[in-house]
Amino acid sequence: MQQPPINRQDRLAARKLAESNATTNYFLGATRRTWMTNAVTIPSLPAEKGVSRSPRGRGKGTAVANTVSAPAIPKSVQDGGQARSTATPQSTASHTTSSLTERLSAPHGTTETTRKRSLDVADLGVNTRRCSGSHPGGQPSTASTVPSAEAARTSHPLPDSSVLTKNESQLVINSALYRMNSFQAGIVRLGMIETHRFSLLREACVKNDLFYLCVHQVFCTVSVNPRWSSMNGLNEDQSAGLALLSLILLPNKDVSVEVLRFFAGLPAPIETLIIGKVVYKDIMGMVAVFLQRLATGWDVLREKCFKRKFPPFVEELIHVFEVHSPVLQRVLFNSIHRQLGGANNAKLCRQGLSLFDTNQSQYRAQRKKDASADPRVQTVIPDELRLVGERYKELWKEANESTVQGPLGKHAVTFEQSRPPLLHIAPNEHPSGTLPTRQTWASVPQTADQQQQRGHMQWASAPNHLTRAHSTNDLRGSSAFANGPSSATRIQQFISPRIPPNFVLQSSPSGADNFPTHVAGTAGQGPVPQQRRARPPLSSRPLVPRIPTPVAQHSYVGRRRHLESRSPTIHWSTHHHSFIPAAGHEPIQTSVPDPSRLALHQAYLKSPIAEKINGTGLVQPDVRLYQYLESFAIPPQAIDPESSLLRWEFCTTVSDMTKKAVDMTASDGQVKRQVFDGCLLYRLRSVEVAQSLHAIEASEWSVKDMSWPPGCFVTINDVGIELRRKIHHGKDLPVDLTPHIREGANNIMIGLLRSQEGTKAKRYAMAVEIVEVGDETRINSAPTMLAADDSLRSITQALKAPYGTTAGDDDEVQVVDSHLSIDLIDPFMATIFDIPARGNACTHRECFDLQTFFQTRKSRVKDGPTSPDEWKCPICKQDARPQSLMVDCFLKAVRDSLVTSGAAANARAILIGADGSWNIKKDDDDTVGTKEDPNATMVDSLATSKDTEPGCIQRTGSLVIAIDDD
Amino acid sequence: MSLTLNRLQEERKQWRKDHPFGFYAKPVRDSKTGVVDLKKWDCGVPGKENTIWAGGLFKLDVTFPDEYPTKPPKCKFVPPLFHPNVYPSGTVCLSILNEEEDLLNDPNPDSPAQADAYNLFKKDKPAYEKKIRNVVKENPAP
Structure with missing residues (x-):
């Protein structure tokens, strides 16, 4: 294996950096995450080898890197990468070299998957040593980054990924599609940029293009949370790459915050993906490489394209930027294509893009044939490129001939003139005229030269000043060198252990731990950290591809715990969850719940519309019917905090069943519930009660608000019941059991999930209520009568009591007024009541008007029966169901007397003396x-x-x- | 419905009997037919003495729904009032109206309803006060 030359100074720099990395590794999260920290070595492009590419190229460190990588490039890039990789361990941790070389000298014919796995094994071996701490300093860390860097590159999901990664990436993409569909369903209008972004994302999903999803997610995440880049160790180059992307994809500040947030969480919260998805982690590493290369290579490539007058094609793009996303390739092509004139000429725009598409599909076909090869493009074959370029130029000429752009002879001039300053995300053909353009300079007629110059300045300035900053950092150059071209490594290594590939929902039945349930995926190479420690040294281990386990057998929770204790950084990961919410996860309650939007998925749980009928079954829409809690099938029972399953049974008689409301399905499929005077409905309700409570009175029960215990599951007569909860409906709603009730024994089972804290904090009581429907006559006869004498006696006794009883002896209690004042005004009418009534449970003597109270009971549906939960005293909010009301005959007499005397209109209160006399206050x-x-x-x-x-x-x-x- | 009208009739009676000084409230009378619509009231809120609002009278339209008193009326300043708690349309939250007199001088910064007045109130008190004095000049008490 050829080793590039390395001088001593570089070795020292590399070592120093490795040490500093090791330190940060142990204190991950304090300031930065290592997986993106290290600059990726940018091999100079073959075309301009030796030419200083950007300000960055002039930095010392990069110069060194160039000397290392440049010779490697003309060989296959794969070899080049490996050469660079191997160089590092040799200089810093020579003991790993043998195994690495062993790995690298493995037969070229092995499939990628095999190689990838073996690399992971190597990675883990190194990792073990680092964890055990046997190697202080940064050596193992440096060495360990290398193999999985390789893994990251080789395991990417493009044409030749393994079946496992394919499955996994498919899941991620499905999730992205699902999220987009549901998000777009909720959004009425999207802006132009947003629409384009969505179309690109959809295209990416269709093309199985995780790379683009990842680029876009990082791009948006950084906009949403600017600290994210520093938290995750994005270097300046990578940030500059993102800044360039905002020129190419148009800036995120023009995307609405809501949409941007959504983008940042697509295909799933980024932390979840980094942790949970092997594929995504790898791609994240590739994206880091891409961003770096984009920052340094974009201007150069653009210039080059302007000179040669055709945009870059697939192979060149992959070669220069390592951009493995078909969507992004097209976007990058289109960006330069439009600047070359595509934006001004609809025909050219279209044809150029179709040329690119052909080029892309040819490339893909080629890749398919040669599946085992490295996905990176080692060299751009000049002839092929020139061929495509010629074709493009022809298109250009044709397009400009057909318009009035000018004669062929003045080609060069018109070429420059036609170049607009626009970068546009438009992935598809748009007649340039219809596109809102973001003009960066005035379109005042100028000479071609001037325009060109300005254009260049415009273009050059942004990336240059972004990239210039880091040329001052000498160390960075060597850091890039020391760590090899991979950031993916870092993710794999430090963010998480590998996770199983098949989705495994790990629930915690005991509720004993608070770890989120995870949907996990593994590429089969997910070893437990403990196992890592036990691994034999790298060199002595046979390189056998591991067989993927279909389902993770290990306790994932245990693994996570271990991991967290090891690296404090990832604790944020527990705040973010996978596609399926974790155990104990409480969804965020919107400030104003909107059931008409949020509860549509439970629309079928609504009780049927009530149809009012009379005794003979005739529909009577004009009759006013009232619903109220009449009695209980199962009286309110406080639920034992320890019990997790309640079994209740109650019986109904034949007469109960004849009174039960019947649901009728009309011919149009609409279900209507026929209700009539005296009919009965059944429902299950649950309320929160005090800790000490064991019995709850009906009057107290009836005014309590609904509240389901968390994790509550109900069946009636073995039919499962869905609960409607606050999160969707604005408040917890009772369950309508009426259709499930049968004659004889009915059984109800309530299962309760008991988590550690949740249950003990709150106690609940539940009951099966019988709700009666009554007409005016029925409810008017329901209240009891409080005889005038009884009422007055209780008043006079209250007035006398202090003197006659113990209270009189109490010095602290002094009755200063021997009169009792009672207000006569009905709270609704603001005048004196006609029939004074109050609830049995009321502690006040003031009354409201009975008829007005009945009339003001509201119904859920217009003209439907009134809601059963409307019976609260308007004065004190206590129980005021019809049967709990009493009519105060004394106050009735007072009222009658006032009306007779004509004083009623002005009497707002009366004063009652201890002797029972009263007068107007x-x-x-x-x-x-x-x-x-x-x-x-x-x-x-x-x-x-x-x-x-x-x-x-x-x-x-x-x-x-x-x-x-x- | 009859409850609504009876109640409003009673409110009107009570208002006549007693109301805070400087305020006015009367049902709108149709200019052609002369019929009084009890569900639409013209009201006026005076600026409190010794405040920047002093000397002003601010007109308020109050519309009662058919469900009144089980549903609250809608209140709207005409013309819209420059005030942190009044919506740009002039609409004002009823709960805030309960302390209407004090509210004018003592806005509740926790429930801003219009950006202009709120921002000025928060950031530039002198300018806010100057603006209010202009508002008062435009809406003088008779």
Whole structure:
């Protein structure tokens, strides 16, 4: 194996960097993540070898790297990469070299998968040593990056990936598609850029192009969270690459925040993917390489294309940028293609793109034939490129001839003139005229030369100043060298162990741990860290490809724990979850839940629309029906926090069944529930109760809010019931059991998931309620009558009590007023009630008007029966179901007397004495008269002084009308 | 429906009997037919003395729904009021109206309803106060 020459200084620099890396590895997350930290060595392009490519090229470090990599390039790149890789261990950790060379000298004919696995084995061996700490300093770390760097490159999912990675990438892509579909379904309008981005993403999904998904995700993630790049150790080059992407894909700041956030989480939260998806990790490494190369190579390539007057084609793009994404290749091509004139000429634009597509499919076909080869393009065959280039130029000429662009002879001039400054993501053909253009300079007519110059400046400035910064960093150059061309390594190594390929939902039945359930995938090479330690030294281990295990047998949770204790960095990973939410995961509650949007998936759980019928089955839409909790099939029961399964049984009689509401399916498929006076409905409700509670009264129960325990599963008569919860419906909703009730024994099973904290914090009580439907007559006869004498007696007793009983002896209690005041105003009418009523459970003596209360009960559906949960006292919110109401006959008598005397209109409260006498209470706020409003003074003095005289009221009334209304 | 009208009739009666100084509230009378629509009221809120709002009178349209009193009325300043808690359309949240007099002078910065007034109120108090004085000049008390 050929070893590129390395001088001593470089070796020292590499070593120093390796050490610093090792340190950061142990304190991962403190400032940076290593997997993207190290600059990737950029081999100079064959075409301009020795030419300084960018400011970066002039840096010392890079110069060194160039001397190393440049000789390697003309050979197959694969060899070149390996040569560079091997160089590092040799200089820093020579003991690994033998095994690496052994690996590298393995027969070329082995399939990629085999090689990849063997590489992983090598990787792990190295890792073991690092973990065990037997090698202080950075040597093992440096060495270990190399093999999986290779792995990253070889295992990428393009044409020749293994079946396993194919499955995995398919899952990721399916997830991306699913997410896009559901997201786009919810979005009414997308902007132009957003639409294009979506179309590119969809194209990527169709083409199985994980690389693009990954590039786009990183691109958007960094925009959403600018700290992400530093947290994950993106170097300046890679950031510059991202900045360039924002010129090519158009900037993220023009994408709405909502969409951008969504993009950042596509195909799944990036942390999850890095941890969970072997394929994605590898691709992330490739993306890092690409970004780096884009930053350094883009300007050069663009210039070159302008000179030769045709854009880059597939092989060249892959060669220069290592861009393995067909979608991105096309975008990059199109960007330069448009600058070369495609944007100004619809025909050229179209034809150029179709030329590229042909080129791309040819390339793919070629790759398929030669599946075992390295996916990277080692060299661009000049002849082939020239051939495509000639074809492109022909297209260009044709296109410009057909328009009035000018004669062939002035080719060069028109060429430059036709170059617009636009970079556009437009992946598809767009007549240039229809595209909103982002003009970066004024379109004032200028000479071709001027325009060209300006164009160049425009183009050159951004990337240059972005890339210039790091040329000052000498060490970086050697760091690139020391760590080989891979960042993928880093992810694999430090972010996570390998995870099984088949989706395994690991639940924690005991609830004993808080680790999120993970959907995990493995390429079969997922060893447990403990196993790593036990591995024999790398060199003595046979390189046998491992057989993938269909399902991970190890305890993944254990593995994760171990990992977390080892590297504190990844604790953030637990905040992000895989496609399936983890155990114990609580979804975020939106501030204003919108059931009409969020609960559509449970629309079928709605109770059928009620149809009001009379005793003979005739529909009576005009009859007002009320629903209220009548009694219980299973009375409220506090649930033992320890129990996890409740079995309840209750019986219904024949007469119950005749009263049960019946659901009828109409000919059009619509289900209607026929309700009538006296019919019964059944429902299951659950409420939160106090810790100490063992029995709950019906009156207390009826006013409590619904609340399902978390992790609650219900069956009735062995039919599973879905619960409607707050997250989707805005509040927890009761379960309608009516259609499931049968004559005789009915059984209900309630399973409860008991997690460690969740259950003990809250206690619940549940009951099966019987809800009765009643008409006006029924509910009017439901309230009890509180006799006038009884009512008055309780008042006078309350007034006398302090004197006669123990309270009188208490010095601290002094009754200053021997009168009791009772308000007579109904809260709805704002006038005196007609039939005074209050709830049995009410502690106040004030009443509301019975009929008004009934009339104001609302129904869920217009003109439907009123909601059963509407029965709360308007004064104190206590139980006020029809049967819990009482009519206070004393207050009724007071009211009747006031009406007879004509004083009712002005009586707002009465005062009752201890002897049972009562009179109208005068308004407290007579202070109005002191205010400056002359009108008010006059009115009020009249009104208040002659409170009880009906005649006066009339007078004041007419007087005020004169002032106020006209 | 009759409940709504009865209730509004009663409200009107109570208002006539007593109301805070400087405020006015009266149902709208149709200019042609002369019929009073109890569900639409013209109201006025005075600026409090000794505040930047003093001397102003701000007109408010209150519309009661058929479901009143089980549903709240809609209140709207006409013309829209420059105030952090009033929406650009002039609509104002009823819960805020309960303390209307104080609210004018003491906006609730936790529930901003219009950006202009809110930003000025938060960032440049002198400019905000100057703006309010202009608003008062445009809406003088008679």
